[in-house]
Amino acid sequence: MQLPHNPSARQDAHWWPWIAALLIAALFAGIGLRDPWPADEPRFAQVAREMVESGQWLFPTRGGEFYPDKPPVFMWLIALFYQLTGQLKIAFLLPSALAGLGTLWLVFDLGRRLWGENVARSAVLVLAFTPQFLLQAKAAQIDAVACFWITLGCYGLVRHFLLGPAWGWYAASWVAMALGIVTKGVGFLPALMLIPLAIWRRPVTASGQQVWCMRTWWGPTLMLGTLALWLVPMWVAVERIQSPELLAYRDNILLRQTAERYANAWHHIKPWHYYLSTALPSMWFPLVVLFLLQIRSIRKLWPSSVALRVLLSWVALVLLFFSISPGKREVYILPALPMSALALAYVWEQAPEKGRRTASLLLRGALAVVGLLLMLLAAMALFAPDRLHHRADDYADAIAALAPGLLILGLALSSIVWLLRKRALFEQLALASLLTWLFISFWLWPSLNTHRTPRAVMQELEQSLAPEAEVGMLEFKEQFLLFASRPLVHFSYLAPLPQQEWNAWRWIRSAPNRVLLLPDNLALQCFDLTKKRVLGEAHRRNWVLLDASAARESCGRAVDRVPYRYVPVKKDILLSN
Template identity: 45%
Template structure:
């Protein structure tokens, strides 16, 4: 714990103009964040679902309740979907709009980390914080995907930024209340937006012995902060309760109960998916996806210890990072992206201690060894792909050759660069290689992977085979089948058991002519003869079979209900 005698909360809020190196770093960041947008479609697991929800918001005008295929989507609040829908409404291009929100959130996160380091210390430290955040792989991975975590991490960063400025620079009540407002926005984005509250624990430990030192920052006005957060949440929650309360459709009550209880406290305390041991983040996620920042903590331990004694804000930030990791480690359900909100504050906390020109010998060779292993895997993985095609293996497609060439070239660049710069600064070498790799992957790689990560070819083949005016029923499907269909699509409740979906599909198939049903070959069906289905191709590791009335069983157990959802020719591309 820092000494109570250190009065570093009186740090002056100095201002510096933009310098050339900061402009260069931000220019590189902008290129990396926005490079590749519009060059690929949404990819599983979450992106097609979120893009379809946003598309339906714009198509139907129903923005309050997220829906996929006309059925309520009860797993997430609507804020992230609103952002995609807004850009889709503005641009009319879903291929561009679904990646824009996180790109802007990533840029805002970088700006806030840079600006806070500049205000707390100096412009050199700000550049270090910016570079460290760009260096950690998880940041760009999430900023270039359409998952909710990058957005909620941005709102949490805004909140932390405001709290730090209020308590460790000059008191600013607008920023203080904005911090709580952003927590509320984070909660209605993905539940865990309240995490900045944990920062009050280390701040209380530090400020309590000297509570007389900051009377302005800790006045009675501080109690209005939680009310601001609750007001933001209530702006969404009260209409939700009213609209679901007056609606007779039970799916709206189920949506309310799921979003308020099952997806929050129940999911945290008794998660049924993504079960991992308590040390999962410490042993498997942070060393890999935050590399090399955790090892910098060890390499620069002495200056880091000196910096938190001199600047208690560093101790507060590091304590908060630990508390966030502990918070997520307690829950049995864990995914690597959960700890992303802590990464920007870790980069900020390390920035006054890390000297990017100080090539710590063991850390230098650790980074160079890890990068060399990655380069070897890329190069020889590409060679294996090319050699496989030369042996005329029938299963390999044209993309395999191109992918092999891409991997071989990328690996060659890595190995040549690492050899040339083997004694040079390892941090800059890693940053440069990651930047080059993202430029290659987000252009050439997107082009190669897009056909294999979407069902576009299968849905086009179905429309060509049976006609665009026919109707298509879906059983045991994924949202991407709706997203890429140029036909009117009917599904039988994503939430219904597969057997019930099949029975409803069988009855629907016989109600009108020119109807077909699409089912994966892995499904255990009793109302359709799998051998009579027409194989439409492979997508998402499964073959998809198309059935017409003649390929169905003559009889089928009647369904419990005929609940179905119809989407009129959704194809947005």
């Protein structure tokens, strides 16, 4: 349905290709300029690296130990791009960037088909200026890829039920849900859209074609069949090998990391209202403000637009689904963002000029204030750096390097408010967001990279040890595997510290030339930390070496476990700065 032209929108067609090109540039900017950063990126990058090194892709491993926390699709994608590019520093960010690009296209195309190109462009701009979207599209976390599959699932259902029938897209939506489940367990979320569709979409279209019929049941069957392409080989391999580690992997990934994690979460415990009171205002600003200011327009459009009712009802169901679980994180609600952006774009394009004036004044003022604050921060970094160092002591040397860029960015954001005052609000906000992300990608990332990796600690370790020395780790982190140029031994990431310590004590005493790498703030019973050799600081912790002389004569017994030994084969990440 094409909407009538809105003369105040000022989104001229000749501007759109430039903004779209800038958005694509922002998505891919900075790839290759930084290493994987904690908390999650080193883990996924290392798992993908081990897939390529070992040729074993069915069961993800981390330092040789099976990794059961997440399904494998995201790691498969990183591994695929690693094989294609030969550079882990490039490959680890590509899946999220491409998923972000795909999500943008799906939202644009669906908006164009539902309500015309003005709404489609506005929806893309909303995604561009909502912080969470580009934050995840430019990070090597699972959520951007999961969001793409879920958006594709919603796209297929809307194409079929509201714009169809389109049985091909209906089938594609269920395949996308299956791929979403094998990426992150919540890939089934588009199925919740069937509830509002069942309420507001009749089985037969105005032209007499059926969208609800017996063929509808093929969708869940197709989803289960797609899931079986991963589940059956994995299950068969586990049953054939029957190792305790693989049995634990299967049970963990199919039960503990899905139903148990949702119903009885063991971390990230938040109150029921966390998404409404904290996550949405921070990660979806200014989208939330725009929605609140357009409540009257939404109420006016609600009776006449089935698509609006379906999209907003689905968003509400997703928020309800995640609010029920005691475990909550901001990234969980990312899949609801694309459909929220599309609904807001439609409401905004239909809103009267008077209804948009308040939002425009408020958000343009906020943009000007942000620009001013950035300039003040830059001035403080240049002329009074001591005031900032105590707040960001770990990044003291990076603050001065960032000051010129912060000044330029602050001037640019303030200039957008004045120089582009006759342009549409969404264009201004999107341009400000994209310039910020270009600054982050080309200036901030390279400046902070040395502070976000253990490269210096691992280089010091190499200089301190003889080539034949063996290195073990207590409480190991994946980033240390990434930057290791020699084999590393660890005592199970999943084991509690007392069990790791017991097995490390046995290991270091069983052969000469063995040392332990560990943070110096661990409460150890089997080792004398006064005999440590300091290597340096990484990730806000001091890292030290202990040799066999630091092992005490006795150690309380724990469960015996064979140590894991990871031998780095592909070392391309060590060759980049």
